[in-house]
Amino acid sequence: MTELLTTLGATGFLDWWDGFWSTYNTVIFSLGVNAMLALSIYVTLSCGLLSLANAAFMGIGAYAASLISMQTGLPFPVALAIGGILPALVALMIGIPTLRLSGVYLAMATLGFGEVVRVIVLNMDITGGPLGLNGIPLKTEWWHIVLLLAATLYILARIRRSKIGRAFEAIKEDEVAARLMGVNVAGYKLLAFVIGAAIAGVAGGLNAHYTFTIGPGNYAFENAVEILTMAVFGGTSTLIGPTLGGMILTLLPEALRDFDSYRSVVNGLILVLVILYLPKGIWDPRRIRAWVKIFSRRKTQAGGTN
Numbered sequence: 001m002t003e004l005l006t007t008l009g010a011t012g013f014l015d016w017w018d019g020f021w022s023t024y025n026t027v028i029f030s031l032g033v034n035a036m037l038a039l040s041i042y043v044t045l046s047c048g049l050l051s052l053a054n055a056a057f058m059g060i061g062a063y064a065a066s067l068i069s070m071q072t073g074l075p076f077p078v079a080l081a082i083g084g085i086l087p088a089l090v091a092l093m094i095g096i097p098t099l100r101l102s103g104v105y106l107a108m109a110t111l112g113f114g115e116v117v118r119v120i121v122l123n124m125d126i127t128g129g130p131l132g133l134n135g136i137p138l139k140t141e142w143w144h145i146v147l148l149l150a151a152t153l154y155i156l157a158r159i160r161r162s163k164i165g166r167a168f169e170a171i172k173e174d175e176v177a178a179r180l181m182g183v184n185v186a187g188y189k190l191l192a193f194v195i196g197a198a199i200a201g202v203a204g205g206l207n208a209h210y211t212f213t214i215g216p217g218n219y220a221f222e223n224a225v226e227i228l229t230m231a232v233f234g235g236t237s238t239l240i241g242p243t244l245g246g247m248i249l250t251l252l253p254e255a256l257r258d259f260d261s262y263r264s265v266v267n268g269l270i271l272v273l274v275i276l277y278l279p280k281g282i283w284d285p286r287r288i289r290a291w292v293k294i295f296s297r298r299k300t301q302a303g304g305t306n
Contacts, residue, residue, distance in 0.1 A: 032145035038246035040199035047192035048172035053110035059219030061201025083205030091197035132215025235281020
């Protein structure tokens with residue numbers, strides 16, 4: 001591609017792109033990874049599950065994929081696949097007893113699970129303990145993230161329009177009514193939990209193979225709240241909302257670097273404000289359509305006046 005652009009005389013563009021990429025490549029990678037993480041919790045929220053385990057699932061996927069790459073030399077796609085499968089299996093095991101809970105009790109149980117994962121990682125030699133893993137192969141390319149984010153959006157869109165998506169929506173709206181209608185509530189909840197864990201695990205594997213190093217502190221309570229904030233901030237009515245929320249809250253710290261030490265406070269404040277004043281997030285299709293109608297009406301009235 002570079003040779004083709006050079007042949008066509010696009011050297012000015014290439015110089016601009018090299019400078020842009022060298023400055024903002026980390027932010028660009030983070031945009032895709034955080035969008036996937038927001039989508040991972042969107043799946044569970046779409047089924048009415050308030051889970052704070054996605055940071056832990058991300059960590060399991062990151063460590064699994066990294067250890068596979070470092071110790072076995074298997075291809076990167078295989079490592080990523082294992083990084084998604086292992087958290088899904090863990091979600092399956094813990095979901096069976098845990099998903100009997102709901103609301104704040106489920107949130108506390110999944111938060112406790114995240115802490116258990118962190119303590120286990122801290123005390124295992126194979127994970128590097130508190131020092132974490134270093135020397136992870138740098139295999140993640142920009143197109144890996146674009147491809148997997150697009151695949152995630154496509155799969156979730158198909159699920160949303162399918163029988164599974166309708167079951168998720170029914171459970172979210174009224175679990176008792178859904179059960180009376182013959183919906184397997186426990187089964188669909190578990191499925192949403194497993195799908196969310198798999199997406200978070202793949203995102204963790206992508207991130208680990210770009211950052212070169214990972215540690216247990218990367219998947220703590222603050223990260224769980226941050227992932228939830230991304231989804232709630234964007235809105236969970238559509239797939240656009242979590243994707244947009246993840247990207248905006250990735251760019252926000254870059255614009256507020258002077259307040260980086262207060263990142264957790266800012267995330268918490270954003271979460272509270274969105275819940276109070278924008279309960280459906282910034283991407284609410286009904287509100288957007290209402291604004292469009294108001295704008296169109298005012299434009300028509302202005303045109304008639306002239």
